[in-house]
Amino acid sequence: MIRDERPDEVVYKGSIMQIEQPGWYCQSCEEVVLDGPDSAVAEEAFVRLKADVDNLLTPQEVALIRKKLKISQRKASALLGGGPRSFQKYESGTGWVTRSMANLLRLLDSDPNRINELEAAHEGR
Ligand SMILES: [Zn+2]
Incomplete structure (x- = not known):
């Protein structure tokens, strides 16, 4: 597996936010392994997106x-x-x-x- 950052997206109520997802990517299949800080990137993006869509605050x-x-x-x-x-x-x-x-x-x-x-x-x- 190699360390990389690849385009991904988070979705909430039909709204999409593009992210660059850091993680460990397999070079021969679709497998991706995210460690804690990697997962936090997507989680923070989701919080940002939900706050925007629902007109809330982060x-x-x-x-x-x-x-x-x-x-x-x-x-x-x-x-x-x-x-x-x-x-x-x-x-x-x-x-x-x-x-x-x-x-x-x-x-x-x-x-x-x-x-x-x-x-x-x-x-x-
Ligand atoms: Zn693999």
């Missing part, structure tokens, strides 16, 4: 927006909802943001100071 995008708001994962969960460890799940890729959470985060991304209003309301309770 784990990286969620983390970027939360950091822009200058709040911890725990605080983000308390202020924005989704459950006690929701942001840990979103950012580690073990749980997807809902469409409504994605929309809320997009609004906060374009106007980060508005997190203060949610914080004031939270503390006022």
Whole structure:
């Protein structure tokens, strides 16, 4: 088997994303062996594609927006909802943001100071 990177695609709901799939390719048959990092290439592409198709956010995008708001994962969960460890799940890729959470985060991304209003309301309770 030889180490190579070959064109492949990931598919979600009929949408296709082209990728260059690294892996071990047999020189005499169609066999391909992917190790962990090789598989991650396709998995990350799938997450990107699903986020685009379903109008959601990737784990990286969620983390970027939360950091822009200058709040911890725990605080983000308390202020924005989704459950006690929701942001840990979103950012580690073990749980997807809902469409409504994605929309809320997009609004906060374009106007980060508005997190203060949610914080004031939270503390006022
Ligand atoms: Zn073979």
